[in-house]
Amino acid sequence: MEQLELKISFPFRLDGKREQWPECIFHYTSQMKALYTEALKKELAAASADAEDACVCAVTLEGCFFLMEYEQLMDVAQTVRKYFTLAEDVFWSAHCEPGRLSTGILNFCKNVKMKELCLDYRTSSVEEAKKLGYPPAHTEMQHTKQVLEHSVFTDFTIAIGGAGCNQTEEIWSETLRDVGGFAPMAIRLAADTSEQNIEIAAKKLVGFGYEPYIPETDSSENAQNPSKVFIRQGRTLLAPLPDGTIGCGLGAITRLEGMACQNTLDFPLYLEASDQIARIAHAI
Numbered sequence: 350m351e352q353l354e355l356k357i358s359f360p361f362r363l364d365g366k367r368e369q370w371p372e373c374i375f376h377y378t379s380q381m382k383a384l385y386t387e388a389l390k391k392e393l394a395a396a397s398a399d400a401e402d403a404c405v406c407a408v409t410l411e412g413c414f415f416l417m418e419y420e421q422l423m424d425v426a427q428t429v430r431k432y433f434t435l436a437e438d439v440f441w442s443a444h445c446e447p448g449r450l451s452t453g454i455l456n457f458c459k460n461v462k463m464k465e466l467c468l469d470y471r472t473s474s475v476e477e478a479k480k481l482g483y484p485p486a487h488t489e490m491q492h493t494k495q496v497l498e499h500s501v502f503t504d505f506t507i508a509i510g511g512a513g514c515n516q517t518e519e520i521w522s523e524t525l526r527d528v529g530g531f532a533p534m535a536i537r538l539a540a541d542t543s544e545q546n547i548e549i550a551a552k553k554l555v556g557f558g559y560e561p562y563i564p565e566t567d568s569s570e571n572a573q574n575p576s577k578v579f580i581r582q583g584r585t586l587l588a589p590l591p592d593g594t595i596g597c598g599l600g601a602i603t604r605l606e607g608m609a610c611q612n613t614l615d616f617p618l619y620l621e622a623s624d625q626i627a628r629i630a631h632a633i
Contacts, residue, residue, distance in 0.1 A: 358598025388623035419453035467508035529557030
């Protein structure tokens with residue numbers, strides 16, 4: 350049976366620039382989030398026709414899912430479960446800024462058995478955080494640590510993304526210490542992590558019982574490159590390898606059988622035609 354990934358877009362953001370995030374909405378209301386939830390559910394139901402003979406092995410929540418209400422996220426998750434055939438060990442993953450894990454979001458993560466949480470840092474140094482008015486990365490991480498310590502996560506991966514992958518050596522060491530203290534099954538570094546920070550990670554994470562992970566299927570050439578994934582000793586990391594992607598939500602991208610299309614970035618149009626796939630997507 351064909352294996353597919355389902356990517357669900359949540360376009361609301363607290364800050365940033367439209368040039369950098371053209372698919373995002375920076376000024377929104379509770380009513381807009383409620384309307385978007387209903388439109389998203391309609392599109393998921395319609396898009397499931399493309400997965401009739403397939404199994405969804407991964408569900409990825411893109412954008413700022415953590416700005417949604419718990420009930421809205423559960424509505425979306427229940428719609429996914431209703432209309433799609435999910436693998437028994439379906440791989441749920443999402444991005445979140447450190448310090449944004451509210452009780453409601455954490456409960457949602459527990460409910461869907463979230464397997465990977467990518468912590469997207471907004472700044473890479475204390476100076477940059479002060480300049481932009483953000484709390485320092487370590488302060489945000491301490492909040493995340495307090496929340497996760499009271500959770501029931503067992504087998505999950507933490508990915509370090511955003512500005513975190515190029516933090517200064519001092520901040521990066523603190524980040525690795527905090528993440529290693531969570532004791533996740535694996536720690537994944539962003540693709541653009543600097544070589545220096547990869548080397549530091551390799552040294553620091555050994556002390557927390559982690560070792561570099563290189564898939565057996567990797568070519569000898571890839572095996573020579575420093576690993577960006579560190580796994581707890583004695584564990585096996587099985588990441589899904591989908592045959593295609595179904596994208597739902599504002600600006601979401603679908604890639605199936607050599608075809609690629611992107612949903613509209615027009616919020617009113619999306620709300621109006623979310624159950625009519627042809628009207629909200631265009632080839633790319």
